[in-house]
Amino acid sequence: MKIDWQNLGFNYIPVNSHIRYTHQDDKWNSGQLFREPYITLPIAANCFHYGQAVFEGLKAFRCKDGKIRIFRPIENAMRINRTLSHILAPEIPESLFLEAIMRVIRDNIEYIPPYGTGGSLYIRPFVIGSGAHIGVGPSNKYDFMVFVVPVGAYYKGGIKPVNALIVEDIDRAAPKGTGHIKVAGNYAASLKPGKIAKEKGCQVALFLDSRTHQYVEEFGTSNFIGITNDGKYVTPDSRSILESITNKSLMEIASDFGMTIEKRPVHKDELESFAEVGACGTAVVITPIGRIFIGDKVISYSQEIGPVLKQLYERVTGIQYGEYEDTHKWLVEVI
Numbered sequence: 577m578k579i580d581w582q583n584l585g586f587n588y589i590p591v592n593s594h595i596r597y598t599h600q601d602d603k604w605n606s607g608q609l610f611r612e613p614y615i616t617l618p619i620a621a622n623c624f625h626y627g628q629a630v631f632e633g634l635k636a637f638r639c640k641d642g643k644i645r646i647f648r649p650i651e652n653a654m655r656i657n658r659t660l661s662h663i664l665a666p667e668i669p670e671s672l673f674l675e676a677i678m679r680v681i682r683d684n685i686e687y688i689p690p691y692g693t694g695g696s697l698y699i700r701p702f703v704i705g706s707g708a709h710i711g712v713g714p715s716n717k718y719d720f721m722v723f724v725v726p727v728g729a730y731y732k733g734g735i736k737p738v739n740a741l742i743v744e745d746i747d748r749a750a751p752k753g754t755g756h757i758k759v760a761g762n763y764a765a766s767l768k769p770g771k772i773a774k775e776k777g778c779q780v781a782l783f784l785d786s787r788t789h790q791y792v793e794e795f796g797t798s799n800f801i802g803i804t805n806d807g808k809y810v811t812p813d814s815r816s817i818l819e820s821i822t823n824k825s826l827m828e829i830a831s832d833f834g835m836t837i838e839k840r841p842v843h844k845d846e847l848e849s850f851a852e853v854g855a856c857g858t859a860v861v862i863t864p865i866g867r868i869f870i871g872d873k874v875i876s877y878s879q880e881i882g883p884v885l886k887q888l889y890e891r892v893t894g895i896q897y898g899e900y901e902d903t904h905k906w907l908v909e910v911i
């Protein structure tokens with residue numbers, strides 16, 4: 577297959593293989609690579625009816641020295657286990673999670689975008705309850721699969737600012753619900769707000785806390801970062817936000833830069849005071865927010881990425897592509 581590396585975007589394309597491990601009788605099997613990008617499941621599989629479906633997202637990079645490295649996979653292993661435990665599904669040993677990713681990457685090496693194109697290999701581990709039963713309860717069988725896809729920028733236009741709509745009448749996650757973990761249902765809940773946002777010319781929906789609708793939580797696919805006029809890094813603290821590995825990494829980088837980090841409730845009235853606002857996550861990296869629409873009000877920021885977010889973007893991507901020393905030991909070498 578001929579790939580236009582410069583214009584990848586964030587689109588599914590079939591590759592050589594995916595890997596699949598099955599859990600039955602209290603153990604994971606030794607896994608197998610499959611060429612066909614399809615799976616056959618019982619009509620009564622839990623994932624279709626009772627929502628045992630969870631996923632992760634991480635990336636592998638072709639680095640400046642030609643080596644292939646994955647960004648912080650153990651963080652994703654720990655997070656998928658927090659998610660699995662919450663929905664009563666079996667956890668995955670970290671070594672097995674890493675092995676699965678390594679096996680599928682090695683079988684799909686030619687799909688990793690060349691260094692210099694700005695692309696990467698997006699890795700999608702996921703687990704589904706695949707046992708057939710009709711009574712509501714956890715599945716007696718699970719499949720853990722990993723597929724990969726070469727990707728470029730999540731939003732068209734690279735790191736150009738996007739607009740966000742604060743959706744006030746639909747909640748994404750309940751205060752003590754599943755917002756902090758990565759269950760597929762969270763994304764189902766974000767689809768309608770996402771559509772409403774698009775209809776209003778916004779690429780992303782920004783959610784407020786579901787209890788009071790006063791505090792900023794996160795975007796549908798990423799965490800929220802605000803940079804204050806005096807250069808502080810502010811990100812919301814809430815039980816119903818996904819703990820982003822990108823955000824965690826950016827906070828460490830910001831701290832290396834000597835910035836003050838504030839992880840705390842962020843009132844929606846504070847939005848106007850930020851010098852820069854960004855969305856951060858594996859898929860979106862750091863995407864600057866150009867405007868936030870709330871009710872009939874519009875809050876405008878710079879229409880170019882601001883200097884602080886730019887510096888953070890350059891450092892995190894620089895580490896990922898092996899251009900800066902990986903002082904935090906975040907990268908795991910594949911080959």
Ligand code: PLP
Nearest residue numbers: 797798799818820821822857858
């Ligand atoms: N928040 C949500 C709802 C997400 O889907 C994601 C993406 O995984 C993130 C935040 C960012 O998390 P991470 O940086 O670990 O990719």
Ligand code: COI
Nearest residue numbers: 633634797857858859860
């Ligand atoms: C990611 O950034 O990995 C995500 O999971 C976000 C989105 C593509 C669902």
